[in-house]
Amino acid sequence: MKKILSVIKLACIAWIIVPLLTGCVSTKNVPYFQDISSAETSVIPNVSTFKEPTIQPDDILSISIFTIDPTTSMVINQIGTQSLALNQATNASNSGFLVDKNGEIELSVIGKVKLLGLTTFQARDLIYAKAALSYKDPNVQVRYANFKITVLGEVKSPATYTVPNEKVTVLDALGMAGDLTIYGKRENVLLVRDNNGEKQFARLNLNSADLFKSSFYYLKQNDVLYIEPNKGKAASLNTARAQTITLVGTALTVIIALISRL
Structure with a gap:
C-alpha cells in the first residue's frame, strides 16, 4: 500500500511541476546581436549595400x-x-x-x-x-506611393505598411510593427520575396550581427517578414489546461495525504 501511495505522490508532483516548467519563457535569445563586442565601439566589415529598386508595371x-x-x-x-x-x-x-x-x-x-x-x-x-x-x-x-512591406507573426502590430522611402531595412520594418513580442523567434525570421514571378525564401537571425551583411537586410517592395512563435508561445496557449492539471494534482495530493493518515 505504501509503495502505491509513493508512486501516486510522485505522479502528482510531476503533474504540478511539468506545467509550470513548460509555461516558462526562456530569455536567452531575446537580445539582438549578441555576438557584437561589448566594447564602446565596434565595426562590422562588408555591410550589405543598398540597391535601388526599379520601376515595374503596376507600381x-x-x-x-x-x-x-x-x-x-x-x-x-x-x-x-x-x-x-x-x-x-x-x-x-x-x-x-x-x-x-x-x-x-x-x-x-x-x-x-x-x-x-x-x-x-x-x-x-x-x-x-x-x-x-x-x-x-x-x-x-x-x-x-505603393512601396509596401508586410510584417506577420509575433510582433506587436502585424500589418502591411506603406513606406515613403524605398531604402527600408529589416530593422525598420520590425520597428514599424512595434518590435517582436517576447514569444517571437529572433533566430529564425522568415523573409518571403517575389523574384521574377517566383517565391524566394530566406532565414534571418536577429541574434547575430551577420544580419547586416545579408543581401536581404534591405527590403524590396512587397516583401513579407514572418516571425514564428517559440515554444513559450505554445505553452502560453495551454495555460488553461496547465492550470486544470495543477488543480487536479493538488487535489489528489491532499486526498493522498488524508488517506495515508488513516
Missing part, C-alpha cells in the same frame, strides 16, 4: 512637377490631384500615377513617359528633360 508613383507659374503646375499635376481626391473619397491609401503594362505613365500636358526599369532618380531626370522642353526650370519629384 504607383507619386510625381509632382513645379514651375515658376503655380497655375501651370496645377495643370501638369491635374491627374495626380484627381487621383488623390478619388482615393480619399474611397478611403484608399495609394494615390499617384499607375505604371501600365508597357511600363508607361501619362502625365498631363507632357504625355506618355516610359519609366520601366528605371530607378526613381533616373525617372526624375527623364521627366525633367521632357518637362524642360515646355517649361522653364521645372522642379520634379518622384517617389513610390
